[in-house]
Amino acid sequence: xxxxxxxxxxxxxxxxxxxxxxxxxxxxxxxxxxxxxxxxxxxxxxxxxxxxxxxxxxxxxxxxxxxxxxxxxxxxxxxxxxxxxxxxxxxxxxxxxxxxxxxxxxxxxxxxxxxxxxxxxxxxxxxxxxxxxxxxxxxxxxxxxxxxxxxxxxxxxxxxxxxxxxxxxxxxxxxxxxxxxxxxxxxxxxxxxxxxxxxxxxxxxxxxxxxxxxxxxxxxxxxxxxxxxxxxxxxxxxxxxxxxxxxxxxx
Ligand code: PEP
Numbered sequence: 001x002x003x004x005x006x007x008x009x010x011x012x013x014x015x016x017x018x019x020x021x022x023x024x025x026x027x028x029x030x031x032x033x034x035x036x037x038x039x040x041x042x043x044x045x046x047x048x049x050x051x052x053x054x055x056x057x058x059x060x061x062x063x064x065x066x067x068x069x070x071x072x073x074x075x076x077x078x079x080x081x082x083x084x085x086x087x088x089x090x091x092x093x094x095x096x097x098x099x100x101x102x103x104x105x106x107x108x109x110x111x112x113x114x115x116x117x118x119x120x121x122x123x124x125x126x127x128x129x130x131x132x133x134x135x136x137x138x139x140x141x142x143x144x145x146x147x148x149x150x151x152x153x154x155x156x157x158x159x160x161x162x163x164x165x166x167x168x169x170x171x172x173x174x175x176x177x178x179x180x181x182x183x184x185x186x187x188x189x190x191x192x193x194x195x196x197x198x199x200x201x202x203x204x205x206x207x208x209x210x211x212x213x214x215x216x217x218x219x220x221x222x223x224x225x226x227x228x229x230x231x232x233x234x235x236x237x238x239x240x241x242x243x244x245x246x247x248x249x250x251x
Contacts, residue, residue, distance in 0.1 A: 029244030066112055
């Protein structure tokens with residue numbers, strides 16, 4: 001039985017006081033939610049404050065990225081060990097905004113994934129096709145390349161520390177969600193890829209989240225699909241009531 005995950009990616013939003021206000025507003029709205037794991041992913045600078053604010057609650061802390069070295073002369077980077085030190089249990093890697101604006105490649109995603117797993121973080125690995133790739137009927141080829149690139153050299157026993165997020169780039173921040181069927185089709189394909197690489201048990205165990213304009217209005221339909229195990233939420237995670245409504249999709 002795969003426990004669903006609802007994760008909020010706050011992107012480049014929220015100062016310390018705004019971030020603390022958001023989680024303080026969220027806590028009472030989700031404190032009875034046992035059906036899913038709840039994660040928030042703020043910017044690096046507010047991780048420690050948010051960690052203090054969520055202490056004793058059912059909300060988990062994630063960073064939005066990490067570097068692959070533990071320490072050294074790498075100005076501007078943050079290592080997995082430092083994220084653990086700041087209170088993170090999770091980290092997002094390979095988000096399409098990192099791929100699009102910061103030249104993130106599958107090889108870099110793979111290096112980050114290995115380093116984060118080594119530090120004991122649970123890693124949310126983002127994959128997904130662009131609109132041009134979908135329109136050229138390349139979606140499945142792109143997903144295959146991204147999954148095999150990210151997972152290169154990853155052992156089956158490491159899969160328990162990995163969550164995949166399928167985020168079609170054309171649906172992120174656009175208000176244009178994949179239909180339940182489009183998302184399900186991609187998720188089933190990704191699960192098949194994991195089966196080819198690691199076998200049926202691994203494929204049945206891995207959680208695959210959908211991301212791309214998830215809102216309170218569309219979460220139920222998405223969660224009704226057999227291969228969708230949760231959501232990675234951007235815009236709608238920036239307000240306590242809308243994120244709580246997504247977390248409480250079972251009500
Ligand atoms: C995201 O940031 O991962 C995301 C899916 O954003 P949005 O929900 O705003 O489309």
